[in-house]
């Protein structure tokens with residue numbers, strides 16, 4: 001069985017190797033054996049291969065780690081303890097969230113397998129988990145932020161004005177900034193936030209892309225390559241509160257979003273495309289009562305199975321409703337994972353890169 005493995009942390013193009021190994025064991029309690037047909041390349045996959053997810057950089061075992069974290073495939077066998085309510089049968093197609101998807105067959109927990117509707121193709125089904133779930137988490141968190149301003153938290157004179165400013169305790173129609181707004185996650189989140197009555201302002205690194213994105217989404221798009229882009233943001237906000245910023249870039253962009261937020265606003269970090277940490281001036285936290293927090297798949301995995309299953313049903317609908325956003329930029333066999341990564345890294349790439357087997 002072929003698998004894409006790394007034995008050392010580093011540039012994925014250099015350290016990812018295709019290897020042959022034994023087939024997985026028979027599924028144990030609560031496990032499902034899946035023959036994987038397609039899996040996407042994600043920024044998070046590459047970050048993990050570089051060791052960027054683990055400050056301690058734990059030692060890699062002799063057999064290496066297998067890359068990837070989601071995919072779609074056919075159920076080959078079911079372990080014990082999987083009730084019929086799970087709707088999983090041998091021969092069925094499932095989309096799944098599980099580490100090590102860049103291999104031909106994988107054992108996954110049944111709890112993270114989602115039956116795929118028969119009219120949904122593999123290209124779409126392979127992308128059901130990571131990006132749509134991230135968009136859903138971001139949207140839900142933004143709604144929570146909007147509904148719970150921090151009025152009454154601070155009562156020192158210097159911030160009285162800030163608190164008064166929060167008087168209108170809800171943020172309907174308030175502004176949400178999104179960086180890396182051409183990304184699938186940001187487009188999905190912006191679409192949902194707009195539908196809920198908020199005002200997303202999309203930031204992209206190249207103004208050349210703004211017009212097309214604005215036309216496609218109907219959302220204000222601003223290029224951060226313009227010298228005066230911060231002023232453009234404030235102009236577009238037109239005096240409304242910028243109560244949240246959803247940042248996937250980090251570094252200087254993350255810092256600037258924090259500065260642009262209205263008092264008591266929240267910066268939500270969910271990616272680090274720049275690779276740079278966000279410098280946080282204490283003034284934002286101490287005097288302007290701003291908050292910095294983050295979301296990730298780990299938050300979602302901690303929800304009980306029942307809640308996740310209900311969410312997957314709404315995600316399937318979300319993906320169907322926004323099918324045009326799920327473009328494919330290229331597809332490669334597992335043995336060409338390095339080429340897949342090269343395409344994935346091209347600026348302006350339009351769509352997901354898939355690995356197939």
Ligand SMILES: NC(=O)c1ccc[n+]([C@@H]2O[C@H](COP(=O)([O-])OP(=O)(O)OC[C@H]3O[C@@H](n4cnc5c(N)ncnc54)[C@H](OP(=O)(O)O)[C@@H]3O)[C@@H](O)[C@H]2O)c1
Nearest residue numbers: 043134180182183184185205248270271273296297347348
């Ligand atoms: N926390 C989580 O659980 C979670 C889950 C899923 C995704 N994410 C994160 O969400 C982000 C988007 O993922 P995706 O798969 O939706 O992305 P994507 O569709 O692959 O698109 C990437 C976008 O980011 C832009 N970009 C790349 N590098 C950039 C930089 N240094 N500065 C500014 N913009 C940059 C690209 O712009 P160009 O068009 O100009 O190339 C492109 O529009 C990533 O950071 C990813 O790690 C997080």
